[in-house]
Amino acid sequence: MEKAHILVVDDEKRALETYHRTLKKQYEVHCAISAKDAWEILYEFPISVVLSDQKMPHTTGIEFLKQVKAKYPDIVRIIISAFSDSGDLILGINEAGIYQFLCKPWHPENLKLIIANAVNIYELQQQNQLLSLELSAELPRPSEAQLKKHIKNKQDAIAKKYAFDQLIRAEDSPLNQLCTEVQNFSTYDIPVLIYGESGTGKELFARAIHYYSSREEKPLIIENCAALPDDLLESELFGHVKGAFTGAYNDKKGLLEQANGGTIFLDEIGDISLSFQVKLLRALQEKIIRPLGGNRYVPIDIRVIAATNKNLKQEIKSGRFREDLFYRLAGVEFRVPPLRERKSDIILISMSIVKQGNLLFNKTVKGITDDAIALIENFSWRGNVRELQNEIQRAMVLAQTDYITADDLSAKLKEK
Template sequence: MTAQPPRPLMSSASPGPGFARLLHAPDSPLTEVIAVAHKIAVFDIPVLLTGESGTGKELLARAIHDASPRAGGAFVVENCGALPDPLLESELFGCRKGAFTGAHEDRIGLFEQANGGTIFLDEIGETSPAFQVKLLRVLQEGEIRPLGASVTRKVNVRVLTATNRDLEEEVRDRRFRRDLYYRLAGFPIHLPALRHRPGDLPLLAEAFARHASSALNKPVAGLTPEALARLARHDWPGNVRELYNEIQRMVALAESPWLDPSLFSPTLALAGDPDPTPVVGTTGTLRTRVERFEAEIIDEALERHNGNISRVARDLGLSRVGLRGKMLRYGLAGGREEEGEGWGGQAPPDPSDLQKR
């Protein structure tokens, strides 16, 4: 069995023990995500978590449950993209004996198991239109009917969902029901991709190295500066999960205390930057080099979105004010607001104040 990514990770500004598992730097885009999630955790409303695979949506969902009044109840998870409709219905709503081939006994579904607690439906965007109709009824009526049963059963469950799809686009293309979308998206929260969290990567890499070292019973001192710089240049399409797998591999193969680029997987080794000069530079403190990298990411996003501040902020998982602050800090000019947006009638923050954040 392979070691699993560590759960108890640090965050000095974390609002609660569940959220402390989400490791991040103080100026990370994840800081604002966690602050918002903590505020809404206490309210019994549905939350839709969006973001690429491997960004930590289930971990955030569990933290929301742990910070809610339902924390004493069950937290039940189901991947909706892993099962065909009949089996998914049976898993969620339960079934009576003989309801389908293989149903040899009555079975309680996950909604009933989560009664009084929270159910987390991952990959909700993968569900079929037929299943969406049945799920909508459960959310509207607060009751389920097991397969093969003639009577319904009341359930009291908070529903959290997640997807790596753009559900608004799915709604426009009629692949996802509009009424179900608005039922699920009581409060949408987007988790930024790892490539948009450059300041978090060194913290995550070192934490994962310590965890893998303990799990594999193989002492390591840490990662070399060259290894960290090379990791920072990778796009990480698999996000935090991919990073953990890479670090675990490095620890397993290491023959010296320090993890260096010679231990990279073929995929990472072949995906090097054609420019031999590291993006973050070869001099300066780790913070300075990470800030250079962050400035380059923001500058590239501004160019890609023709300076549209709202789109850049959405793409990078930042607020418009947070993005403007970083642009001032790094001396990045340009950028335009969409009509009716901006600093909300207030003066922009003083750049000297931003250095204190």
């Protein structure tokens, strides 16, 4: 069966790479860095879904999608935006016939689910089994007050999704005490440093802290500091002006500025170089940044949550991390335990993954057999929840019945 064609429009190459990497297994993904490039793709390929960032040079995502609606009304249109752009979202729902808006920062599984639903809608439209996405002319349009309420409900839904009580854990889980302690200081506007191995859920804790704080209605921006070399990381966090370096075709607002009023989560903070540590320290101390190539200073008001899988105090002794930056980040410190220290949580987490997998893969897996549960509970899970998720999803694909059995699990779980 031919894959559905998805068009993603964003003026940030790195963002396009992330979308492509997330969706390429299920779909033919076409990427465009401008509306002009997007139209060339629309003319050439049978696009089912258009996913467009709101902020683009020379136009906006909504203006572009309004034009798409006029020429290709059956294409399902999705806007990518931040909740702080509520006025734009209201305009888009009214005028561009937006099917759904994707809130930044987005989660890969949520993106996949939204795209899967959008593709299903497009296919149903083509089979004449679904009426047009647009409201008929006779039906009244929702009022601005109704749309604002709708957006507020969306905000509340996201806050609820990432609340502390939504972190999956058993009644005797070691996370219970940790969640209570972290929740107590979340409302205080102090920096937080989270320790934990890769895959333990440090980002989930960062989200919970943000949505329990007074900054919950402002942006939460997430950056993995280990993923980029210094020059790119500086551009990402501080932004740049047009012409600052080769390939800087437009001004770009940095993530620290985008997070203004809200929270920035700096994952793998222990991996940044000493030279960049100096620049980050200065920005956090002085609460101002200067975009690369620019002469304008930008004030920032942000809460910083940082995370690492390294022992920063040992890194300080080894000369690889600045002590002054450490104390700027470590207003409060806590450690997220690895999955092997949370044995009672493993099956609850596994069943949650099954539930999500049923939606993602269109499966009807009801549970896990006792022999498979024993293997899962006794495995060490060095990759933590991320490794467990990969294993459960793989088993769901292989399962021949409504239950995951020991035969569906990897050989590594059966080794003595």
